Amino acid sequence: MPKVTFHHDGGRADVLDVAAGTSLMRAAVHEGVRGIVGECGGQAMCATCHVYVREPYLAALPEMSEDEDEMLEDTVAPRDPRRSRLGCQLVLGGDVEEIQVDVPSTQV
Amino acid sequence: MDHVVIVGAGQAGVQVADSLRNRGFAGDISVIGDEPVLPYQRPPLSKDYMAADGDPGALPLRAERFFTEQRIDLRTGVRVTAIDRGRQTVTLERGERLCYSALVLATGAANRALPVPGVDLAGVHVLRTLADAEHLRAALATARSAVVVGAGFIGLEFAAVARKRGVEVTVLEAAERPMARALSPTMSRHLGAAHRDMGTDLRLGEGLTAFRGIGGTVVAAVGTSGQEYAADLVVVGVGVCPRDELARAAGLAVDDGIVVDERLRTTDPNVYAVGDCASAPGAVPGTRLRLESVQNATDQGRRVADALVDGTVGAAEVPWFWSTQGPLRLQIAGLGRPDDDAVVSGDVAGGRFSVFCFRGERLVAVESLNRPADHLAARRVLASGAHPTPVQVTDPRFSLKDHAKQFAVAS
Numbered sequence: 430m431p432k433v434t435f436h437h438d439g440g441r442a443d444v445l446d447v448a449a450g451t452s453l454m455r456a457a458v459h460e461g462v463r464g465i466v467g468e469c470g471g472q473a474m475c476a477t478c479h480v481y482v483r484e485p486y487l488a489a490l491p492e493m494s495e496d497e498d499e500m501l502e503d504t505v506a507p508r509d510p511r512r513s514r515l516g517c518q519l520v521l522g523g524d525v526e527e528i529q530v531d532v533p534s535t536q537v
Numbered sequence: 538m539d540h541v542v543i544v545g546a547g548q549a550g551v552q553v554a555d556s557l558r559n560r561g562f563a564g565d566i567s568v569i570g571d572e573p574v575l576p577y578q579r580p581p582l583s584k585d586y587m588a589a590d591g592d593p594g595a596l597p598l599r600a601e602r603f604f605t606e607q608r609i610d611l612r613t614g615v616r617v618t619a620i621d622r623g624r625q626t627v628t629l630e631r632g633e634r635l636c637y638s639a640l641v642l643a644t645g646a647a648n649r650a651l652p653v654p655g656v657d658l659a660g661v662h663v664l665r666t667l668a669d670a671e672h673l674r675a676a677l678a679t680a681r682s683a684v685v686v687g688a689g690f691i692g693l694e695f696a697a698v699a700r701k702r703g704v705e706v707t708v709l710e711a712a713e714r715p716m717a718r719a720l721s722p723t724m725s726r727h728l729g730a731a732h733r734d735m736g737t738d739l740r741l742g743e744g745l746t747a748f749r750g751i752g753g754t755v756v757a758a759v760g761t762s763g764q765e766y767a768a769d770l771v772v773v774g775v776g777v778c779p780r781d782e783l784a785r786a787a788g789l790a791v792d793d794g795i796v797v798d799e800r801l802r803t804t805d806p807n808v809y810a811v812g813d814c815a816s817a818p819g820a821v822p823g824t825r826l827r828l829e830s831v832q833n834a835t836d837q838g839r840r841v842a843d844a845l846v847d848g849t850v851g852a853a854e855v856p857w858f859w860s861t862q863g864p865l866r867l868q869i870a871g872l873g874r875p876d877d878d879a880v881v882s883g884d885v886a887g888g889r890f891s892v893f894c895f896r897g898e899r900l901v902a903v904e905s906l907n908r909p910a911d912h913l914a915a916r917r918v919l920a921s922g923a924h925p926t927p928v929q930v931t932d933p934r935f936s937l938k939d940h941a942k943q944f945a946v947a948s
Contacts, residue, residue: 451592455592455596458596458597458599458600459596459597459600460600460602461599461600461601461602461603461606467578467596468831468835469580469831469859470578470580470581470584470585470596471581471585471596472580472581472584472859472861473909474859474868475831495909495910496866496909499909499910499912499913500909500913502910502913503913503916503917537835537839
C-alpha cells in the first residue's frame with residue numbers, strides 16, 4: 430500500500446497507508462491530518478491543501494496543470510517554486526508508492 | 538458556563554465549531570445535525586461522486602477524531618424541534634434540552650419542491666444529501682436516458698457527468714437560457730452551446746407539466762409545450778429554499794432567510810445565523826444578500842466565531858463560486874446582474890475566456906471559463922478596488938493577472 434508522511438512544525442509527523450488511487454488531500458482529510466483543509470472537495474479551486482513535497486519525491490510526480498499552477502500563486506503560506514503542490518492533485522499509486530511532504534503552518 | 542450550540546452540521550456549522558477552537562474558545566460546543574452520518578462535503582456529490590470511477594465514500598468535512606480531540610459534542614441524526622429564547626434552550630426531537638449561552642443557526646437550505654403530478658413516482662430524484670446521492674448514483678449505473686429539470690448548477694453538473702457515462706440526457710429549463718440567475722447572458726449562452734456539444738438535448742423555454750409513470754415508476758417527463766421526453770430517471774434541480782422554519786417559530790425576523798446584521802446576529806442578540814439560511818446586509822446599503830456557496834458558509838462561519846470570541850467581525854470576503862461541468866471549469870468572483878455591461882476577454886472559440894461584468898465604470902464580477910488565472914486575479918482585484926476600466930479590458934493584450942500585480946507593486 431502506498432505510504433504518505435505529513436511532517437508538521439516541531440518534528441511531529443503523521444504516517445498513513447493509503448489505497449492506490451486516493452489523493453493526498455483525501456487521505457489527509459479522512460484521517461484528520463492537521464493543516465490539510467480541502468475546502469473545495471478536491472477541485473483545485475481553493476488552495477487549502479497546499480503541501481511542500483520533500484526533494485527525493487519530486488521527480489515521480491505528475492506535471493502540474495494550469496489550474497494547480499495558478500492556484501499555487503494564491504496560497505496563504507508562501508509558494509516554494511520547486512516543492513509546492515496541491516494535495517488534491519497528487520494521487521497515490523503508480524509511480525508514487527511513497528511520498529513525504531511538509532505541511533504549511535497555515536492554509537486559510 | 539459558556540456553551541455554544543450550533544444547529545446544522547454542514548459546511549457552515551462545522552466551520553463555526555472549528556474556528557471557535559482555533560481562536561481559543563474554551564467553553565462547551567455542541568453541533569447538532571439531522572443527517573445520520575459524519576458531516577461531509579456536498580459539492581462533490583453532483584460531480585466526482587457520480588462519475589463511473591468516483592469514490593463511493595463521502596468526503597468528510599473533518600475526520601471523526603477531530604471532533605473528539607477538539608472536545609466538540611457532535612450529535613448526528615438528531616433534529617432540533619424548538620428554540621426557547623427566554624430560557625436559552627433548544628429542544629431535541631427526543632425531548633432533551635440543551636442550554637446555550639449563544640446559539641448559531643446553520644440550518645442550510647432545502648430543495649424547492651416541484652408541485653406537479655407524478656413527482657412522487659419512483660425514479661424521480663433530487664440531489665442534496667448523501668442519501669439522495671447514493672440513490673441517484675445507483676440508478677445512474679443502469680440508466681440509459683435521463684431528464685434533468687432545471688439548468689442550474691446541480692442540473693448541469695449532473696447532466697455533464699451523466700453524458701460522460703453514455704447516458705442520453707435531456708435538460709428542461711423554463712427560462713430562456715441556462716444558469717440565468719447566476720450568469721451573464723454571454724457566459725450563459727456559451728455554456729448552453731457547450732452542453733449541446735457534449736450531446737445534451739437542452740430545451741430552453743420548456744417548463745415541466747407532469748411526470749408520467751408505469752407501475753409507479755417514471756417513464757417520461759411532459760413539458761409545457763406538450764412534448765414528452767422519455768426517461769429512466771429524472772433529476773429535479775429547481776433551486777432551494779432557506780431552512781428558516783425553526784427561527785420563524787421562535788419569533789426571529791425572517792425574510793427569504795434568517796435576517797442577520799453585519800455581525801451575523803439575528804434579532805435576538807444571543808442567536809446568530811450563518812451560511813445558506815442567513816440573509817445578511819449586502820454591500821449596497823439597504824440591500825440584503827443570501828448566498829448559497831461553500832465560500833460564504835466558511836467565511837461567515839469564521840466571522841461568527843470572531844464575533845463570539847472577541848466581539849469584533851471583519852468585512853465579508855468577495856464572494857466566489859465554482860462549478861465543474863465535464864470539460865468546463867467555471868469560476869465566478871463577485872456578484873453580477875444580467876443587466877451589467879459584459880466585456881469578453883480571451884479565447885471564446887477555444888472555450889478559455891472571461892466575462893467582465895461592469896456596472897457603469899465599476900467592475901462588479903468576473904466569470905471565467907477555463908481561465909483560472911483570471912479568476913484568482915479577479916478575487917484580488919475586487920477585494921482591493923484596483924479595478925480595470927472597460928476600455929482597458931477590451932485591449933486584446935490585457936491581462937487581469939498583470940493588472941493585479943502592477944497594482945500590488947504600486948501600493
